[in-house]
Amino acid sequence: MxxxxxxxxxxxxxxxxxxxxxxxxxxxxxxxxxxxxxxxxxxxxxxxxxxxxxxxxxxxxxxxxxxxxxxxxxxxxxxxxxxxxxxxxxxxxxNSNAVAEHVFALLLSLTRQIVPAANRVLAGNWAEGRGDLVGFELSGRTLGIVGFGAIGKRVAAIAKSFGMRILASDPIAAAQDAAAAGADLVELDTLYDGADIITLHAPLLPSTRHMISARELGLMKKTAVVINTSRGGLIDEDALVQALLNGDIAGAAMDVLEAEGIDMKNPLAQNRIQLSEVPNLLVTPHIAGQTxxxxxxxxxxxxxxxxxxxxxxxxxxxxxxxxxxxxxx
Incomplete structure (x- = not known):
């Protein structure tokens, strides 16, 4: 049998x-x-x-x-x-649509401070400190999409409904395909420098491992937010944590981490830091495609x-x- x-x-x-x-x-x-x-x-x-x-x-x-x-x-x-x-x-x-929707679930949770706001209510603090929970709107912001395959294109379609400007970077994407999706095809450094939000949709290859590290984070706006629902190895997590703690970027949301499959009791163990010590980092346990x-x-x-x-x-x-x-x- x-x-x-x-x-x-x-x-x-x-x-x-x-x-x-x-x-x-x-x-x-x-x-x-x-x-x-x-x-x-x-x-x-x-x-x-x-x-x-x-x-x-x-x-x-x-x-x-x-x-x-x-x-x-x-x-x-x-x-x-x-x-x-x-x-x-x-x-x-x-899972293209599922992952694309999760990008915006993470993004809105982070930019509107949904998790800390909900936790305060659970703790019985409805109004105390509410003035600190000021977010920002997506309308008018620039979204940078790294990797413009099926998921990247779906992310672009959703972003258009929010009234966002879209930059895309992909070595094999055609400019006319990007234009048809309402995106400007640019080099990576241009995207990192110009985007308010960067979302990754690239495969993990030797050439893409740690494609975002200290150098790339240094190109970003201090108000930038990074989203990764693709593969953990695309980002140098130690450099990311330092950038978040130093205020070099505003926030990050991750559905994937480098330690996956090894030891997830402390996902940032290689950085010698607890998730709770990085309040502007939101992490979900690789569920973007789970619908x-x-x-x-x-x-x-x-x-x-x-x-x-x-x-x-x-x-x-x-x-x-x-x-x-x-x-x-």
Missing amino acids: TAIYISDVIHENVMRDIRKNALVHVGYGPSKVNYLDVCDTIDGVILRAEIFTRDMIEASPRLKIIARHGVGTDNVDLAAASENGVWVTSTPGS QEAFLEAGTKSWAEVQAVLAGDTPAFPLNAKDLRKLVA
């Missing part, structure tokens, strides 16, 4: 269909298994946040596909998958990719097709 490993929770409708067609092992909840304990039986993997290493791939003689439930691939060893004839796929566009709608689409697409590959077909959204074809040749 076909055996499928699912690393994290997926939509219940998709899970129901998978269980009708395969033996399922899960990496979460009360029935959680260690992948290496069942790896010799697994034909396909649906992968969310778990890090999938070379050792795991090479220990899986039956494995034919790792279907990412999402778009990022930094938690999969693509080279090892290709070398072992394993397809790696993604679900492009499945019912996004889960259903990502789950449906990833399961379809698994079924296609196990039936001997080519997947619709392969990430290592070129390498696999070289291997076959």
Whole structure:
């Protein structure tokens, strides 16, 4: 019987269909298994946040596909998958709207001081200190979007409804595409210098790791806000924390951090500081893509990719097709 490993929770409708067609092992909840304990039986993997290493791939003689439930691939060893004839796929566009909406949830929470305001009410302080809770409006502000793919374009569309000016920077974006979305395509330094809010939507690559560090933070306005819902490694968190504490920028909101998958009891442990010591930093636990709608689409697409590959077909959204074809040749 076909055996499928699912690393994290997926939509219940998709899970129901998978269980009708395969033996399922899960990496979460009360029935959680260690992948290496069942790896010799697994034909396909649906992968969310778990890090999938070379050792795991090479220990899986039956494995034919790792279907990412999402778009990022930094938690999969693509080279090892290709070398072992394993397809790696993604679900492009499945969570674009969810992530874009979360950008504005974070942004509005930060700029309107929603969390401290709500906490004061919970503590019984309705009016005390209310005069300190002065935010700023998005209308008329400049939003800088780093990475102008599906999510970046959706962020731009939402920003237009707030009456924002939009700058975008992406090495492969066409100026006419940016113009059609109401954005001015600019160089990164121009974006950092001119934007009131910077939001990141770039992949984590060797070339993009710490693309925002002390230098880039120094280019920003002291009133600037940085949002990251993409990958934690894009920002040098030590430099960010120092910039926030020193007042070099006004605030930051993060849904992703560098320490993910290591030790999240103290997310900023590498900076030797507690989150509570950085009041102008808002952090959510990598939930930007977690909506019912996004889960259903990502789950449906990833399961379809698994079924296609196990039936001997080519997947619709392969990430290592070129390498696999070289291997076959």
